[in-house]
Amino acid sequence: xxxxxxxxxxxxxxxxxxxxxxxxxxxxxxxxxxxxxxxxxxxxxxxxxxxxxxxxxxxxxxxxxxxxxxxxxxxxxxxxxxxxxxxxxxxxxxxxxxxxxxxxxxxxxxxxxxxxxxxxxxxxxxxxxxxxxxxxxxxxxxxxx
Numbered sequence: 001x002x003x004x005x006x007x008x009x010x011x012x013x014x015x016x017x018x019x020x021x022x023x024x025x026x027x028x029x030x031x032x033x034x035x036x037x038x039x040x041x042x043x044x045x046x047x048x049x050x051x052x053x054x055x056x057x058x059x060x061x062x063x064x065x066x067x068x069x070x071x072x073x074x075x076x077x078x079x080x081x082x083x084x085x086x087x088x089x090x091x092x093x094x095x096x097x098x099x100x101x102x103x104x105x106x107x108x109x110x111x112x113x114x115x116x117x118x119x120x121x122x123x124x125x126x127x128x129x130x131x132x133x134x135x136x137x138x139x140x141x142x143x144x145x
């Protein structure tokens with residue numbers, strides 16, 4: 001903190017001069033940290049999602065949902081727990097029986113053939129799950145568009 005002593009000669013007394021540089025430095029560092037961390041936060045196992053030009057943002061008021069993830073090696077995950085295909089189907093049965101209106105979110109890695117994701121989607125619908133959704137990422141705007 002600095003003090004302007006010239007102001008004292010005019011009769012107003014000393015005026016403090018606050019150094020805001022450390023505050024600005026801290027705020028900028030926090031801003032950079034949040035800019036790097038927030039886009040990488042995902043539910044469940046980390047995968048690269050299919051990209052679309054138009055993607056609807058997830059509803060924050062949506063009730064808890066069952067999240068099924070299919071990674072690049074075609075391993076299945078319910079929440080963060082790896083399961084076999086048979087265990088996945090029984091988890092879909094349990095989700096449909098527990099709360100029929102509870103949505104199921106299917107997240108497939110971009111390198112997985114779409115037929116695999118489509119089969120899980122079809123199995124969920126056949127088991128009576130009403131709210132089946134596919135998770136996609138938003139394609140970034142390029143210079144050519």
